[in-house]
Amino acid sequence: MATRTEATPEVGTAADLADRAARSIPGGVNSPVRAFRSVGLPPVFAESARGSQVHASGGRTYIDYIGSWGPMILGHAHPEIVEAVVRAAERGTSFGLATQEEVLFAEEIRAAVPSMDRVRLVSSGTEATMSAIRLARAATGRDVVVKFDGCYHGHADGLLVAAGSGAATFGVPDSPGVPRAYAACTAVAPFNDLPALARLFEARGEEIAAVIVEPVAGNMGCVPPGEGFLHGLRDLCRSTGALLILDEVMTGFRLAYGGAQELYGLTPDLTCLGKIVGGGLPLAAYGGRADLMDRVSPAGPVYQAGTLSGNPLAVAAGRAMLRLLREEGVYARLEEASAFLEAALLAEIPADVPARLQRVGSMLTLFFRREPVVDFATARASDLGAFRAFYGAMLDQGILLPPSQFEAWFVSLAHSHDDLSRTAQAAGRALARLPRDG
Numbered sequence: 001m002a003t004r005t006e007a008t009p010e011v012g013t014a015a016d017l018a019d020r021a022a023r024s025i026p027g028g029v030n031s032p033v034r035a036f037r038s039v040g041l042p043p044v045f046a047e048s049a050r051g052s053q054v055h056a057s058g059g060r061t062y063i064d065y066i067g068s069w070g071p072m073i074l075g076h077a078h079p080e081i082v083e084a085v086v087r088a089a090e091r092g093t094s095f096g097l098a099t100q101e102e103v104l105f106a107e108e109i110r111a112a113v114p115s116m117d118r119v120r121l122v123s124s125g126t127e128a129t130m131s132a133i134r135l136a137r138a139a140t141g142r143d144v145v146v147k148f149d150g151c152y153h154g155h156a157d158g159l160l161v162a163a164g165s166g167a168a169t170f171g172v173p174d175s176p177g178v179p180r181a182y183a184a185c186t187a188v189a190p191f192n193d194l195p196a197l198a199r200l201f202e203a204r205g206e207e208i209a210a211v212i213v214e215p216v217a218g219n220m221g222c223v224p225p226g227e228g229f230l231h232g233l234r235d236l237c238r239s240t241g242a243l244l245i246l247d248e249v250m251t252g253f254r255l256a257y258g259g260a261q262e263l264y265g266l267t268p269d270l271t272c273l274g275k276i277v278g279g280g281l282p283l284a285a286y287g288g289r290a291d292l293m294d295r296v297s298p299a300g301p302v303y304q305a306g307t308l309s310g311n312p313l314a315v316a317a318g319r320a321m322l323r324l325l326r327e328e329g330v331y332a333r334l335e336e337a338s339a340f341l342e343a344a345l346l347a348e349i350p351a352d353v354p355a356r357l358q359r360v361g362s363m364l365t366l367f368f369r370r371e372p373v374v375d376f377a378t379a380r381a382s383d384l385g386a387f388r389a390f391y392g393a394m395l396d397q398g399i400l401l402p403p404s405q406f407e408a409w410f411v412s413l414a415h416s417h418d419d420l421s422r423t424a425q426a427a428g429r430a431l432a433r434l435p436r437d438g
């Protein structure tokens with residue numbers, strides 16, 4: 001049994017802190033990827049962050065491309081967002097009542113993403129996808145949801161599902177604790193493979209409530225949709241009565257103000273938002289067609305609720321974020337910085353190192369593989385040993401990348417050309433140390 005002791009302000013070295021963390025928190029972290037296990041390094045403990053930089057416990061400063069896994073598109077601790085949160089806190093941190101601010105915020109989200117006639121605020125991306133799927137099942141009277149191998153939609157039971165044997169089949173639990181019966185309600189198809197999806201619809205079309213997809217996959221590293229993939233999905237859903245759920249938790253307000261659906265000219269039935277929309281506070285949203293959303297409680301019978309939903313601090317941060325993103329030229333500047341980093345990195349990749357850079361807007365991944373990465377199978381064929389060596393060499397040089405081959409790096413508006421050049425030069429040195437082809 002734990003005894004009550006005074007917290008010790010000075011824990012010691014980063015390794016001491018990690019040991020101590022593991023005694024109180026499973027694996028020492030509150031979300032698994034923060035443990036840095038896939039790169040075989042001790043976790044970085046953040047102390048503070050500003051702009052493009054993270055200051056870690058132990059005194060090191062890094063140029064950061066994790067960006068809190070997406071929200072920090074303006075860089076860390078943007079003064080206007082901080083001020084909005086402080087001012088909101090002074091008025092009360094939570095009411096459990098409707099507020100004027102959340103109404104204005106919903107109007108702003110609808111204006112940004114016109115396919116969202118109605119929007120419901122929740123507290124995490126997981127909640128958004130889970131709720132959108134419940135609604136899709138209720139609206140269609142069908143149980144099966146199709147997801148793509150390598151796409152991540154949060155940790156709800158029905159989404160922690162891996163492909164079974166054979167392409168596009170019944171899913172199997174991807175975590176202990178997920179009932180087989182839940183996993184059997186999820187079918188898993190390979191990303192970017194329309195023919196496989198068409199076969200799945202032929203076999204089980206009448207059972208399929210919805211297809212959920214990351215329009216640009218970011219959770220297996222950055223994998224763009226192939227030509228015609230997203231519109232093919234749209235057509236397949238429309239012709240079979242299934243709903244298309246676009247999971248824009250990562251891409252929303254990142255690839256364009258209106259998300260990937262603006263970029264690709266796509267109209268989903270339901271959309272999930274998270275990360276950027278909350279300005280770095282715990283806030284996410286789902287929404288879409290009015291006839292669907294009006295089935296959500298209390299307008300309709302599909303239950304969904306949340307004590308902290310539409311939390312005033314999170315709404316204030318989200319509104320400040322969206323206001324800043326509406327400023328002239330924001331996305332052009334972000335694209336310019338991202339293209340600058342891409343070009344600088346490409347110039348540093350030696351011809352005999354099997355590596356490939358994939359980028360869509362401000363999401364990019366350096367895969368340790370020569371051939372295109374189009375789905376999870378090809379992503380997994382990357383040289384993870386090379387990634388690990390590269391990662392360690394980058395961290396040594398003060399560059400903080402997401403600690404997994406299967407994640408996207410995020411460029412923010414706070415990254416200066418100097419930051420980006422230094423990053424590319426560090427990459428050049430890290431790559432020069434790797435083992436070569438042949």
Ligand SMILES: *Cc1c(COP(=O)(O)O)cnc(C)c1O
Binds near residue numbers: 124127214247248274
């Ligand atoms: C991060 C993410 C989620 C989950 O969001 P949480 O807020 O971590 O629950 C869902 N979908 C996508 C595409 C994500 O990138």
